[in-house]
Amino acid sequence: xxxxxxxxxxxxxxxxxxxxxxxxxxxxxxxxxxxxxxxxxxxxxxxxxxxxxxxxxxxxxxxxxxxx
Numbered sequence: 001x002x003x004x005x006x007x008x009x010x011x012x013x014x015x016x017x018x019x020x021x022x023x024x025x026x027x028x029x030x031x032x033x034x035x036x037x038x039x040x041x042x043x044x045x046x047x048x049x050x051x052x053x054x055x056x057x058x059x060x061x062x063x064x065x066x067x068x
Contacts, residue, residue: 007061019033
């Protein structure tokens with residue numbers, strides 16, 4: 001899931017968001033965002049959907065299964 005961690009961080013940085021701000025948008029704590037970005041926790045279900053919708057990308061892209 002290392003690619004997913006990199007993509008979450010990259011998408012967040014592109015929007016100029018802090019981990020706290022992104023957490024508020026999708027309803028999780030800063031520590032959850034931090035763990036996902038450090039590949040210390042798996043991104044699952046509802047939160048993957050929320051992130052994909054917010055960043056307007058596919059879940060497959062977010063999880064590193066596709067390039068687009």
